[in-house]
Amino acid sequence: MLALLLPVVALAQLQPATTLAPDTEARWIDFELTAYNQIRFAVELNGHASWAILDTGLSDTIVASRFARTAGLTPTRRQQALAIGGGVEVGWAETASVRFGGLTRTHGRVGIADPAGEIRFGADILVGADILSCCALDIDYDARRFRILSSGRMPFTGSTAPLRRRSPNGVYQSEVTVAGKRLKPIIVDTGDGGALTLGRTAWTSTGYRSARITTTLGWGMGGAVVTDTLVIPSLSLAGMPEREAEVRIEGEGGFSASVGAAGRLGTGMLQRYRVLLDPRAGRMILQPGKAVAAPFPRSTSGLLIELAGTALRVVHVMRYSPAAAGGWKAGEQICSADGVPVPEDVKDGAVEWTVGAPGRVVRLRLCDGTERSLTLADFY
Template sequence: MRLRFLAIVPLLAAPTLSAHEPAANAAPAGDTSPASRDQGVARLAPDAEARWVPFDLTPGNQIRFTMQIDGRSVTAILDTGVSYTLLAKTSPAVVRAKLKAGGQATAIGGSVALQWMPTRTTTLGGLTRAGGGVSVAELPALATGSASAVDLLVGRDLLAAHALDIDYATHRFRLIPSGRLPFAGETAPLGVSADRRVYESAIRLGTRTLAPMVVDTGDGSAITVTAAGWRRAAPPGLRTTTAIAFGLGGAVVSGLAIAPEIRVGTLVARETEVRIEPENGFSQSIGTAGRIGSGFLQHYRVLLDPLAGRMVFKRTTVADPLPLRSTSGLLMGVESDRLKVLHVMRGGPAEADGWKVGDLICTIDGVKIPRDYPTSPIATWAVRPAGSAVTLGGCDGTSRILTLRNFY
């Protein structure tokens, strides 16, 4: 069982960067605005359908793989919530002499300064783009929901002219010609917005349709909605708590609930995690109703084909699993051989016991924190059944007993 609740450590979600169209106004002299950039020429190979790209899911539910920029291999995350492919400023693929000012982007947590770097060739599976370029910015590990940083976020500019077939069960994806239908399933509308330049659809929550919803493979959460959307659509009586999200612009505290039913086109999903952004949060600031993230998509084989106006969901044996709920109320990050408390969830047992952000844990029931903690069996302690008692050893030699319970 994959513990997506315990990513860095607790990834009920850790949404990553979700930047929209970089702004070109008030740019420095020499700035390369989106409209004036060389877009490059992208072509699919004749055998593109056979060129599957293997990937692994990061602890934050993001699709991580390897591709090439100018002949150099880079690690990348598939991110349909980003308008323009983004290269980490610290990546070895950055050629500093080529960098130009590139305006600003709105991201989770705030605004981010961008640069622009032209490229000769970009290769992803059966797709090769000649010319064009990438945006360049700081891309810390926490912003990508992983314990280690990646080089690249692959965005709409490289992906949207083709159909994207993601087979989460076999950990592989491919780009194929738009219009192809490699499998049958439940469908929902999909397009690319003219202003934000990202993949968008809609959901039905309760009796309300919320739109537009960014379809964001780079967001490790399941469903995220604005505070206003939640007030309009939420079924009555649902208990909520809080969680923390990390984007390129920093950390954001959001609400968290489990919705009994979410509809995406003809697809009906039960018991789905929903994050509720604070007032004037990221989605509201860019004029959307929220996001559909990889934490939701990963339960299906998914075809994203915005040119054909559709996405297709094929149910798998893991579709509609019960979400893992924290019974501890502690959201943590892994720091080598220790855990660091990043957030104490509202109304949980950890809050009642006085846990604070920054507290350190070096042992769980007397067992030291292993280096492979996010995928190790010991990581299940935070979602054990209510009534369980866990002894958490501090790095200062003290210990505290936390009794777990259901609280949302």
């Protein structure tokens, strides 16, 4: 998933200024959720249109180097920054303007960085807390739209949790309750596609025990990260009744612990609500959405895959899964499932057999011409 970045640099010479249009409340911004649960929307930087990811877990707005050149951004200094998956080098540049919805931010800095590999999700800009925290952010996940409001506005009612910007990096932080244990600070990270990620110490403090723990793979700006994962029945947000949630558990010395946080609350959970994030007013408001009580999808294959041209590439094999028992390895490529070629199988954006009914036998043909059968099963 996308990184949460922690640079420590001098302030820009030209101080940023943010203005909201008089009709900003009417200026809804349509978005789509990427395959990794990021909010992708249209933005304009220095007069050049592109796609962006909304990322409250990112301290500073980041631009990919290829788009930075298009937008005429020239870095004046560089430094190392901490990110999920490892360190990254960031260059800093002055901008003329950033615009989306009713918001215009003039001057100020942006970082120029390329994550390990490339920026995924089809976006060139990661809009961070440096721009977003000026105002209230109303995200209507069910309608796939959001808008920027003046701080203090309450366009809908719901349950309230505390929200403030975390010093020194300025990302959003709140709290959650897991198995009756209140955990804080929890970074509220719209750029993280997971539901809830906890540091090892925070997880241990809940006293929750389950033998059904497997592994999963996420991505940060510094590279790939493997974590333990399980589904629990006991996550409470803003004092609301407990809900089911997928929890990822970072290893000792993981990112959350390294920045002094108990963990991160991501879009995998937030998308089940309508969400108002208003750090200046000190609150996060959650109104249950259509999917609030839906069970979390669980892999029954143990294969985490991504589309690679006309094939599916295995990027991770989950521990204790049918795929692990069958000897599957990361890097193997699948060209068809049950006789259906990959391009046809993924035309709607989903690969349903990876989370199919337990007991189903899937015939998979690898791109090297070999065939294997995989019997789906519950394993976490």
